[in-house]
Amino acid sequence: QLQLQESGPGLVKPSETLSLTCSVSGGSISSPTYYGGWIRQPPGKGLEWIGSIYYSGSSYNNPSLKSRVTISMDTSRTQLSLKLTSVTAADTAVYYCARQRGYCSNTSCQLLFESWGQGTLVTVSS
């Protein structure tokens, strides 16, 4: 059974870089069928897509986060990584990784969030 587990610091200082890892077991995100994605949810609020990456390395990010986001996949394709630079209090949220099914390009992004990790809370505070 596919399992995704997020890990990383629970507290990050303003202006620093948030770094999270998602470990994938019991299944794959490294096939033509799947993408790996990150989503976040501020406390008491809704869901926001951060970005997604294909096993080939192609990635697509939410323009609202501009160039602050980097999503990568390790060479074994069992770990996803998220880096978010220059964080502020507005970046405080539960961060989820997910396996996505579908297809994405710059003109059409047809991706579902099929399986989710349990999420990890990251607080931005000095």
Place this chain on the structure above:
Amino acid sequence: EIVLTQSPGTLSLSPGDRATLSCRASQNVNNYLAWYQQNPGQAPRLLISDASSRATGIPDRFSGSGSGTDFTLTISRLEPEDFAVYYCQQYGSPPPLTFGGGTKVEIK
């Protein structure tokens, strides 16, 4: 960016009641709409894809309908575990993927 508007914000119902949740898109997304359920302290769970296809293991009391800009999630008879927050998500456009603001189904 496609904006999804969910209504109502909160639905107060009793176990056994029928729940009808709405999601309206600011532009045509064809049938590229999904529904997720989120229980407190848990990650969301995919319920419905392509507007009306139940995900694996989802009970048949959950059904989705609609296309274009107007979509509905119906829970035919609410079970205790169905009291949760429900989100719609569109995937019928260029990035970004977007979610609605959620509908909370609470016990009356």
